[in-house]
Amino acid sequence: MQKYLARRALFALGTFIGVSVIIFVVLRVIPGDPLVAILGVEGHAQMKPEDRVRIMADLGLSAPLPVQYGRWLVDIGAGRLGKSFFRGDTVADLILHRGPLSAEIALLSFIISWLVGLPVGILSAFKPNSLPDSLARALSVLFIAIPGFWLGMLVVLALLFWFGYKAPILVVHFWQDPWQNLQIVIGPAMVLGLAQGAYIARMSRSCLLEVIGEDFVRTARAKGLRERLVVLRHALPNALLPVVTISGVLLGFVLGGSVAVEQAFGVPGLGRALVVAVIERDIIVVQNLVLLYAVIFVAVNVLVDLSYAWLDPRIRYG
Amino acid sequence: MHAILRELGRFTRRNTLSAIGGMVGLLIIVVALAAPVLAPRDPLKADFRRMNKPPDAQSLLGTDQVGRDTLSRVIYGARTSLFVAFSAVLLGTTVGSLWGVACGYLRGRFDLVSQRIMEVLQSFPDLILAMAISMAIGTGLQAVIVAIAITRIPFGGRVIRSVALSVREMPFVEAGRANGGSALRVMAIHVLPQCVAPYLVLATTHLGVAIVIEAALGFLGVGVPPPTPTWGNMLADSITALVPPWWLAFFPGLAITVTVLAFNLLGDGIRDTLDPRLSPGFLRLVTGAGRSAPGAAPTPLTSPAAKS
Numbered sequence: 117m118q119k120y121l122a123r124r125a126l127f128a129l130g131t132f133i134g135v136s137v138i139i140f141v142v143l144r145v146i147p148g149d150p151l152v153a154i155l156g157v158e159g160h161a162q163m164k165p166e167d168r169v170r171i172m173a174d175l176g177l178s179a180p181l182p183v184q185y186g187r188w189l190v191d192i193g194a195g196r197l198g199k200s201f202f203r204g205d206t207v208a209d210l211i212l213h214r215g216p217l218s219a220e221i222a223l224l225s226f227i228i229s230w231l232v233g234l235p236v237g238i239l240s241a242f243k244p245n246s247l248p249d250s251l252a253r254a255l256s257v258l259f260i261a262i263p264g265f266w267l268g269m270l271v272v273l274a275l276l277f278w279f280g281y282k283a284p285i286l287v288v289h290f291w292q293d294p295w296q297n298l299q300i301v302i303g304p305a306m307v308l309g310l311a312q313g314a315y316i317a318r319m320s321r322s323c324l325l326e327v328i329g330e331d332f333v334r335t336a337r338a339k340g341l342r343e344r345l346v347v348l349r350h351a352l353p354n355a356l357l358p359v360v361t362i363s364g365v366l367l368g369f370v371l372g373g374s375v376a377v378e379q380a381f382g383v384p385g386l387g388r389a390l391v392v393a394v395i396e397r398d399i400i401v402v403q404n405l406v407l408l409y410a411v412i413f414v415a416v417n418v419l420v421d422l423s424y425a426w427l428d429p430r431i432r433y434g
Numbered sequence: 435m436h437a438i439l440r441e442l443g444r445f446t447r448r449n450t451l452s453a454i455g456g457m458v459g460l461l462i463i464v465v466a467l468a469a470p471v472l473a474p475r476d477p478l479k480a481d482f483r484r485m486n487k488p489p490d491a492q493s494l495l496g497t498d499q500v501g502r503d504t505l506s507r508v509i510y511g512a513r514t515s516l517f518v519a520f521s522a523v524l525l526g527t528t529v530g531s532l533w534g535v536a537c538g539y540l541r542g543r544f545d546l547v548s549q550r551i552m553e554v555l556q557s558f559p560d561l562i563l564a565m566a567i568s569m570a571i572g573t574g575l576q577a578v579i580v581a582i583a584i585t586r587i588p589f590g591g592r593v594i595r596s597v598a599l600s601v602r603e604m605p606f607v608e609a610g611r612a613n614g615g616s617a618l619r620v621m622a623i624h625v626l627p628q629c630v631a632p633y634l635v636l637a638t639t640h641l642g643v644a645i646v647i648e649a650a651l652g653f654l655g656v657g658v659p660p661p662t663p664t665w666g667n668m669l670a671d672s673i674t675a676l677v678p679p680w681w682l683a684f685f686p687g688l689a690i691t692v693t694v695l696a697f698n699l700l701g702d703g704i705r706d707t708l709d710p711r712l713s714p715g716f717l718r719l720v721t722g723a724g725r726s727a728p729g730a731a732p733t734p735l736t737s738p739a740a741k742s
Binding site: 130131134135137138139142143146257258260261262263265266269270273276277369371372373375376379380390391394395397402406409410413414417 | 550551553554555557558559560561562563565566567569570571642646649650653654655656669672673677678680683684687690691694695698699
């Protein structure tokens, strides 16, 4: 197990380096002059040359690119994430202030997706092609197709219409006012959770159906176990692995999806901060936030792998 | 011709839902192509006498804040959104698939390095990678297409690579090599044709994802720049109002949902018909082996990627 852990950790480290290189290439090398990236072509042309030089030096953008890359990594290591070009907030503050909201949304949606998806999948698999099964499958196909941000917009619109809902303006942390905090995060979490739940229902149904055809399930039935026990005790644990995979992959994708869903609900989370930074072309903020999202994604994948090893001894010792 | 019709007939009987999805998808493509004929008004023309009108006889789906006809904008939006999605998927899946063929056939160091690059590309949430790329190369139609295409590359690469890996061991490929064909020649005339079916499956399943990413980019204000009507842009426009008119928020989103649903259903059917190996059962086999095993690609084809 330790060897497995070490191998995974090394692998994740390699991915981290790769991710940071890609971000650096995309955001700092491809646009050419970083000031063009920040100010746009017209804005850049309007600037005096000496101003350009001063700002470049100020931002540490005049050093050779490999040196800049190295400095960036060192800064990350030291916890210095730079600051916004336009607002003067440090990126670290931004993350600490807004990150918890986005993290709550992601976690809550993850919980909702299992609470909804797994029971639906099991019920579907109990009686395949029955009416409830068909209904569940139709709903999951529908929820996979609906873009979360649109569903979010409709929910907000309905709340606005009937309950006079107002989009939250300020960040309220759970430890400050749990009730108000929940009101902010529950909407996006529901929308994202249902979308993930649809995938989980679909996956658990098809995996369960496949496992139910196997010999050990027939044995369990043959020794006279009740159908419920056969499915829940014998079939389910063996069908769970792919569902865990897809849930991990989904949790990663929720990171991306939450950006648009936060916008739809007007939640002042990290996703909103990223969108604002992209629109303002605030390159330092974008660079570090994109890295953060990628790092979380990689970390989630490592956790999924570890949960495999925990669920399936063949991987641990293989 | 007759044979094609018979095949289509069989497909329809076996996958009725997919066939319906295909028909709806085709209909939407026709609507997009015929936009100038079908749209009742100019989608860009503001009419200040008719601002924020709910659906009525004159404009069936209402008008927006500057009096543009929502129905016409949804129809023209289909044009932009589908054009972006099709181009991006075509570009991304093709590049990814060719890369995948090369990886699977050549193996060795090239494959190893390529696999790492694709893994790194897949370590970004799609929407966020697309945002960053389109920010770097400028926000125009082409930039959005390239940005979405790049996020599709690793999916094509990994799936087609696994196909090429198994095809390269087949006798006819060996025969091609024994005949003295160069690697390029063997790949092009022996391996590539075997990858067409999975390629089609991939392309169809990723169309829906591409449409949602495009819409999300437009919604976030970093996609195809206004005033070009795209479904995402229209949704973004609608929430600028203090109390968004319901018809502005509803119809473009409905268009996205119906289109994605149609392509997803079609993709599921094509997958079941063309390549049973790419079904959830296959995915289970692959993922069950753990992620670090060679050749393991725990990549769901119907990527939830742009679930936004």
